[in-house]
Amino acid sequence: ANVVPDATTTMVCGFCATGCGLNIHMKENEAVGLTPATEYPVNLGMACPKGWEALTPLQAKDRATAPLLREQRGGQLEEVDWDRAMVVFCERIKEIQAKHGKESVAFLSTGQIVAEEMAFLGALSKFGMGMKHGDGNTRQCMATAVVAYKQSFGFDSPPYTYQDFEESDVIVLIGSNLCIAHPIMWQRVERNPHNPEIVVIDPRKTETAVAATQHYPIAPKSDLVFFYGLARLLLEKGYVDHKFIAAHCEHFDEFEKHIAQFTPDEVEKRSGISIAQLDQLAETIGAGKRVSFWWTMGVNQGHEAVRTAQAIINIALMTGNIGRPGTGANSITGQCNAMGSRLFSNTTNLLGGHDFSNQADREKVAEALAMNPELIPTETGWAYDQIIEGIHAGKIKALWVVATNGSHSWIHQEQYREAMEKLDFLVVQDMYATTETVEQADLLLPAAGWGEKDGVFINSERRIGLVKKVAKAPGSALSDFNIFRLIAQYWGCGEMFSRWSSPEHVFRILTKISQGQPCDISGIDSYRTLDELGGIQWPCRPEDVEGLTQDNQRRLFSDGRFFHANGRAKFLFSDPVEVAEPTDDEFPFILLTGRGSSAQWHTQTRTKKSAVLRKLYPQSIYVEVHPEDAEKLGIEPNDTITVHSRRAEVTVTAMVTPTVQPGQLFMPMHYAKTNQLTKASFDPFSRQPSYKFCAVRVVR
Ligand code: SF4
DSSP states (O other), rough: OOOOOOOOEEESSSTTTOEEEEEEETTTTTEEEEEESSSSSSSSTTOOHHHHTTTTGGGOOTTTOOOOOSSSSSOOOOOOHHHHHHHHHHHHHHHHHHOOGGGEEEEEEEESSHHHHHHEEEEEEIIOOOOOEEEEEEGTTHHHHHHHHHHHHHHHHOOOTHHHHHSSSSEEEESOOOOHHHHHHHHHHHHOOOOOEEHHHHSSSSHHHHHEEEEOOOOOHHHHHHOOOOOHHHHHTTTTHHHHHHHHHHHHHHHHHHHHTOOHHHHHHHHHOOOHHHHHHHHHHHOOOOOEEOHHHHHHHHHTTHHHHHHHHHHHHOOOOOSSHHHHHHHHOOOOTTHHHHHHHSSBBTTTTBTTTTTHHHHHHHHHTTTGGSSSSSOOOOOOHHHHHHHHHTTTTHHHHHHHOHHHHSSHHHHHHHHHOOOOOEEEEEEESTTTTGOSEEEEEBBOOOOOTEEEEEETTTTTEEEEEEESSSTTTTOOHHHHHHHHHHOOOOOTTOOOHHHHHHHHHHHHHTSSSSOOTOOOHHHHHHHHHEEEESSOOOHHTTTTTTTTTOOTTTSOOSSSSOOEEEOOOOOOOOOSSSSSSSSOOOEEEOOOOOTTTTOOOTTGGGHOOOOOOHOEEEEEOOOOHHHHHHHOOTEEEEEEEESOOOEEEEOTTTSSTTTEEEEEOOOOOHHHHOOOOOOOTTTOTTTTTHHHHHHH
């Protein structure tokens, strides 16, 4: 209907980590439509299809509108009121903790809720309820970048601003299909006035590879060998900034010795990239004045992902491409608040990027929270995969899942689903009553979604942006923030959180906790300042605020000083190792997984609610097969075929296309069946799942 808005407010989109500003048009305090914000410093006045449709999923018929309880396994979820839900939640969890120990209850959260809610969940569960183990679905996307940066730079610190896309003369995209995964960032590449070389390193001929000036279709998971070989060649050709290395780095000599074995011959044999092509890439990088390296899931979701990310970091360091406009070793984040989770979820780090095992850090956080430091665990809890293993081993008996859908998205899905069945108590807190994980829940707590609550997200370039309540949550659904407040009260630790009365109060507490850290945001005094400035990148100390304008853009390391105590960045490396499941005669194809289209998001719990978005991608699951393989196997386009792995077999539609190389298949992650096939294997440092390689066969 033609509703005439009576007000407009600007807030950040709730899907991906680009963090676009959206103008929400209101009528009588309710959102009635949106348009991309033209003044917001992130999105150039544009939004991708998901952003344009961001309000639609709030209206879905399957919204969770009241708490639902399954009294007995095998029974139905039945509506109960909040009092009953809270009593059951607290009684069951306390009972399990009394019988099996406090550590027998864990949580799994998300990069999709606001930072204030993440902090509340982390503090309530670990300081109030005595849990030790909790992790987020950010383990599936960003854990690798976190560890890589921490080890190399001394802190989890993506160094760039989005303007670097426009200021580079060579843009190297690794395992990133920027065109569809981060389409607004891609617009910046297109707007680059320097006629840049656009290099894509990716096994698939993705949309981004097609648009690039150079594409290197490396063999899946040969990336570590490839980058060591490239580093060797850059060194041999003299494209190395020895002055920068001497002034700002350490362990380069050891790195130089390590890479000597990765000759161009060896790289060609392992990666399929010819000596001449490798040479061309080295020349391109060597000739570049401002070279930027960007990576995402193709790197992060690998069996040696941290070392691969660091191999990229090493190349940026050795060529002096960091800290200057148009440069950087830049991890592009996935979810809207993955960076918030990295810093404020109280999972891998103590709140504010602090360390659980450091007494001074524990005391500092306890003081900011006015609580007893003894309540803070002295070590980091288990990672996501360890929690699932802990359930299988009978050590974890209850799980609280907040705003994530692991029964669809976790690697080797059956293992995850079996784990959920083994639990004594599974609580799911979600916007929707129909996700695959909710199907297994004993208790569903109905949550408000993006647009129905206040708080902040932190985007890929470290920009803290505001989200606002522009719509009412349906039925008796509550914001995650208010659910946590209610739990604190029923649990009996309400006093500890008496100051946590609103998201903005918690934001102020977080700014205090961040003081003195690389991610110091103590200069941001209120939501209003964020609103006025169109978001602010961290760090933002009091002295940084003065003079900040709407187009504020800041990068890290412009003084060449990194976050390790000695100020130096480290060259880190290891010997490459074999993937967990190489192909063989029985399973001769490599299965790759990834993003399908710019209209789909994760497990589609939100994007499939939009009729507009549904028109933009195939509704049934498909697999990309190279024409040569299709011919050999007698597969025609749109045939129904079966893909088998050692774990499952799934029926899919064949898409015959040269986007994949012979011997490789690709399936989008958005369809539930894909992760029935994948093999649970993990990077040893980040424990991020290795979604990008498993062995399969195809039967017509
Ligand atoms: Fe939202 Fe990301 Fe699309 Fe921007 S690019 S509108 S943040 S989903």
